[in-house]
Amino acid sequence: MASVTQQAARLPARRIPFLPALSRAAAVWISALTLVFGLISLFYLLLTSSIATAGYDIQRLQAEQRDWELKNEQLQLELAKMQSLAWVEGRATQLGMRKPDRVVTVHVTLPPARNGGDDGR
C-alpha cells in the first residue's frame, strides 16, 4: 500500500493563483481608496492632535486667567484697605495732619438765580 506521501507526489503539478489578475481600473480604484483612507486617517490624526493641543492650551490659559483674577482680587483688597478710614487716618497723622479744634459754619445768602442760567463761561 502506497503511503499518502507517495500518492501526493504522483499528482500533477498545478499553479495556485495567489492573487486574481487585476484590471487596470480596479488597481486605480484600490490605489485611490487607499490614498483617501490614508488622507482621512492623517486628517483625523492631525485633528485629534490639534484638539489635544488646544485642550492643553485652554487649560493653561484657564490657569492663567485664574491667576490674573486672583491677582486682581488681591489688588482690589489692597485698594480697599488703602481707602479705609483707618489707613487714611494713620497716613494723615503721619503727614502731621490733625482734626480741627472747632468748626465754623458760615451762612451765606445767595442772590436769586438769573433767568437763562450759566452759559459755561
Next chain:
Amino acid sequence: MTAANAPGLDASGGNARLLVLATLFLGVLLVLGFRLYQVQLLEHDKFSALATAEHRGTIPIVPRRGAILDTEGHPLAISVLYDSVFVVGSQVKDPQLVAQRLAPILEMPPEEIAAQIDPKSTIPVLVKARLPAAIAARVRALGLNGVFLEQAPSREYPEGSIAAQVLGFVGRDFHGLAGLELSLDDVLAGKQGAIESEWDTTGREISIARRVVSPAVEGTDVVLTLDRYVQRTAERILANAVLENKATGGVILVMNPRTGALLAMAHVPTYSLTDDEIYKPGHDDLYKPVWVTDQYEPGSVMKVITMAAGINEGVVTPRTTIEDKGYVVIDGVTIHNWDGRANGVIDMTQVLVHSANVGSQFVSGRLGKERFYHYLELFGFGQPTNVGLPGETPGLVRDYTAEGWTRLDLATNSYGQGVAVTPLQMLSAVAVLGNDGTLMKPMLVQETRGPGGQVFQPQAVRQVVSPETARTLRTMMVAVMNQPALEQDRVPGYVIAGKTGTADFATTSGYNTGKTYASVVALLPADEPRLAILVRLDAPEKIYGGIVAAPVLKQLVEELVTYYRIPPSADVHASAQTG
C-alpha cells in the same frame, strides 16, 4: 489503533475522568456565569458607577460670596481668592531641602516646615494659607515635587473690625455663622455650579471632555444703610466712654428717623474680625447682635412714650399740672421719684425735665390700662422689629391680661420698669417722634446688587401719634436737654430733643441698685430731626444717664453735625448774632 485499544487505557475509566472534567468545567462555567450575571445585571449600577468614577468626575464651581458694603459702597466684607501651599510628604524626596527652599519665601522657620513633612504620608498637609499672588508665583516657580498650591477664598474686612457684630463671620465652609453673614447667607453665598470632566490614565484631565453641568450663580452684594464713618466714630467714642466710666459695656445706635435707616450700630465689648481664628469658644455672647437679642428695662427714657400717648389721647397737655410730693401710694405700695425729691406743682414738661416718676404714673393712670398698653404696642414694644439680624427677641410687655398684673404695673411700666425692650425697639419708638408720629421699620439693608438684586424702600409701619403730638413732645424734650443740669452737655448752636434714663439691672431676685443702664435718647435737630440717637452705658461707675451718657451724646453729635453738614439752628444762630 484507537484510544480504546491503547495500552493502559480503560474505556470506562476514561469516560469517568472525562465526565468529572466536564462536570468540573461545567461547574466553573456556572460559577463564572452566575458571577457574570451578578456583576453585569444584579450589581450593574454599582460597578458602572465605580468604572465611571475611575475616569469621570465633577468639579465644583465655587461662586464668589457677595460683598457687604456700607451705604456709600465702601466694602466692609469681601471675598478674595488666595493660594494655599500644601505638601504631600510621600512625594518629597528631600524634606530638609524642600523646607530650606520654602522657608525664605513663606517667611517661616525651616524647622517648622520640615516638621510638617511626613515622608510616609500621602495626605496633603497645609503649610501656609492665604499667600499673596507674588509669593505663590515664587513657590510655583520652585517646581518642588510634593509641593503644590491650591486656591481657596478668604473673607476679608478692609475697614478692619468695624461693625463686627452686625457683619458677623463665616465658617470654614464659607457659610455664615453670625450676624448678617448668617441671616443673609442665602443671598450672599450664591449657588455652587458643577463641571463634569474626564481624566486619562495618568490622572491628567482631558480638557476637551469638560462640560458645564450647572453654571454657578455668583453671590449677591449687599449694601447696608450703615455709614462707615458714623459707625467707626460711634465705636471709638463708645469704647472710650466705657473705659472712662469703668462700665462693663455700652451701646450706641444712630438712625435716620425719616427712613428708619440705621447709620451706626456700636456695641462694647465686641470682637475682632481680623484675627486668624475669629470664633473663640466660650465667648459666644460677643457674637450676638445685642441691639436686637438682649433686652433691658429702659427706665425713664420710657417717660417720653408715656407722655406722647397721654398727649395724643388728650388726657394731658404740656401745661397740665400735678402736685408732686415726691412719692405716691398705689395699692398700698409707695412709689418714689428717682431722687426722692418733691417737685411741688409742676406741669407735664417739668415732669419730663425732672424725670418725675410721680408725674409719669399720673399720665398712665389717666390713660388707663387699655390705652396705655395699646400705645406700647403701637410704638412697637413686645414685637420684633424684623430688621434682619439673627436671634431677635420681641421684648417683654406684661399687659393687664397677664397673670399677676396689678395697678402697680401700670404705674411702674410708665417710667420704664417692669417692661423689657431691646435697644433697637427703644430707638425706633423715639424716632416716631422725629418722624411726625410715624413708626418706620428699622432698615439695615438698602440694596442688593447682583442676580435678583433690588433696592429697598423705607417702610412705614403705622401712624402712632399725630404730627402735632410728635412736635409737642420734641419741644418738651428740648426743655429736658436745656435744663441747667445738662448745660455742659449742650452742643453750641444746636437744639436737641432728648431724654435721659437710668434703670437698675433687673435680676431674678429683684433689682441690683448698684448697677444701672445709664442711657439717653436724642433727636436732632429738634425742629426737623435728621438723626435719632441712643447711647447706653452698662453698669458705669457714676450710675446716672444724665451724668455718663449725655456727655457721650455730646461728643457724638459734635462729630455727626460736621460730617452730615447739619447747620446750627437758625434761631440759635440769630440769637448768637444779635447777642
